[in-house]
Amino acid sequence: MNLTTQCARCGAEHTVEVPQSVNASADPERKEQVRSGALFTWTCPHCGTVGLLRFPFLYHDPAEHLMLVLTDAPLGAEGLPEGYTGRLVRSAGDLIEKIKIFDAGLDDITIEMCKFVTCQELKKDVAMKFVRTDGADAEMTFTYPEKGQMEMVAVGFNVYEDCAGILRRNPHIRDAAQGLVCIDQAWLGRFFK
Numbered sequence: 001m002n003l004t005t006q007c008a009r010c011g012a013e014h015t016v017e018v019p020q021s022v023n024a025s026a027d028p029e030r031k032e033q034v035r036s037g038a039l040f041t042w043t044c045p046h047c048g049t050v051g052l053l054r055f056p057f058l059y060h061d062p063a064e065h066l067m068l069v070l071t072d073a074p075l076g077a078e079g080l081p082e083g084y085t086g087r088l089v090r091s092a093g094d095l096i097e098k099i100k101i102f103d104a105g106l107d108d109i110t111i112e113m114c115k116f117v118t119c120q121e122l123k124k125d126v127a128m129k130f131v132r133t134d135g136a137d138a139e140m141t142f143t144y145p146e147k148g149q150m151e152m153v154a155v156g157f158n159v160y161e162d163c164a165g166i167l168r169r170n171p172h173i174r175d176a177a178q179g180l181v182c183i184d185q186a187w188l189g190r191f192f193k
Helices: 028-036 092-103 108-122 157-169 171-174 185-189
Strands: 004-005 015-017 019-022 042-043 050-052 056-060 064-069 085-089 129-133 140-146 148-155
Touching: 004 019, 004 129, 028 056, 056 092, 064 092, 085 092, 085 140, 092 108, 092 129, 108 140, 108 148, 108 157, 108 185, 129 148, 148 157
Parallel strands: 019 056, 064 085
Antiparallel strands: 004 015, 042 050, 056 064, 129 140, 140 148
16 A cells, blocks of 8 residues: 655655555564564664654454554454454554553453553553563563653562453453454453543
């Protein structure tokens, strides 16, 4: 797909060719471009400024039964293959975070719960992002913006286990995540008013 974009610095307009999807199992090189964010950047040939691209994109990992759809458009869940996890994401950053969560073998609903609990513990109302986990029983690292910088916080894996327990005791939360759903803090907040 060809995308027309304009440089934020010099104003030059350019056409950039972007893919509409990736099969992560069949194309690990393209998967890495998505995971690193490189697929969503371009460099202006006039002035060298690096800019962000925004376009609809489908991330499909048949080995993991995972479909992630990057779009601003409202979508239904019709046509999602049986046994698949489907998620809507609204930004390239959200897409990258979901890939990192699923690549780590973690559940995104539980991670959202961990972010909610961590924000409560820190007494902060910030948009946390999952960065990584170090081993099965190690810490999880989250990042969040504060005073113009990105801060990091490490959380013990016991928080993940506790949040998974909360979700097991409240199956209606997981039931609401069927189909193609945008699982984020706003979605989770509906259950904790």
